[in-house]
Amino acid sequence: MFAKLAAPFIALAVATGIMASPVAYKSPNSLAARGSPSFNNWGGFSSLDNFDSFYGSGNFANLHYSTTVVKQDSELVCHSEQVEIIQQRLLVLQEMAKRIITEQICDVETQTITFQQYYASLGSFSGDLTRSSGRSVGYDNSIVSHYGDLYNSDGSLSNYDLGFSGSDLGSNYYVASGSNWNSYSSPSSVGTAYMVAQAASSDY
Numbered sequence: 457m458f459a460k461l462a463a464p465f466i467a468l469a470v471a472t473g474i475m476a477s478p479v480a481y482k483s484p485n486s487l488a489a490r491g492s493p494s495f496n497n498w499g500g501f502s503s504l505d506n507f508d509s510f511y512g513s514g515n516f517a518n519l520h521y522s523t524t525v526v527k528q529d530s531e532l533v534c535h536s537e538q539v540e541i542i543q544q545r546l547l548v549l550q551e552m553a554k555r556i557i558t559e560q561i562c563d564v565e566t567q568t569i570t571f572q573q574y575y576a577s578l579g580s581f582s583g584d585l586t587r588s589s590g591r592s593v594g595y596d597n598s599i600v601s602h603y604g605d606l607y608n609s610d611g612s613l614s615n616y617d618l619g620f621s622g623s624d625l626g627s628n629y630y631v632a633s634g635s636n637w638n639s640y641s642s643p644s645s646v647g648t649a650y651m652v653a654q655a656a657s658s659d660y
Contacts, residue, residue: 503562509621557571
């Protein structure tokens with residue numbers, strides 16, 4: 457019954473172009489080794505020139521990078537702060553990423569692809585926290601040290617080359633000790649925490 461009633465409206469939609477096909481873009485240049493497409497100049501957008509060079513062809517989000525843990529002269533130990541303090545700082549980083557993408561990329565297609573790369577790459581940290589990635593839980597201090605280089609003296613965003621590529625990630629890894637992880641109970645408790653947080657994340 458519904459199909460009979462809907463048919464005239466579907467036909468009208470097709471006739472008036474409401475269900476028109478998406479805008480056609482140029483095909484990706486090549487198919488990379490792992491099956492992911494090349495995004496160099498994807499869709500004919502010059503703003504994606506050399507996109508693949510950052511992490512390497514076929515390595516869209518650099519999910520499987522290796523790490524070299526650097527031993528510190530003095531032990532790096534985590535210090536628990538109120539969770540709201542942490543949430544504030546992470547929100548600053550979130551909005552900073554949005555500022556960079558919207559102020560320094562004008563093609564919305566490139567904004568979308570670059571953000572998805574960032575989102576997927578950051579998301580791989582979940583595998584570190586759950587100890588399923590095989591990597592140590594830490595950060596690359598050489599890359600972190602460039603945070604202050606993101607701004608010019610007048611507060612505007614800088615636009616000069618910071619002198620590294622995505623393939624450098626993990627080469628100067630710092631790992632803080634002092635967490636409550638133990639191999640007996642933590643896999644289960646962290647797994648539960650992950651599932652609860654994932655469920656909350658999809659509840660919108």
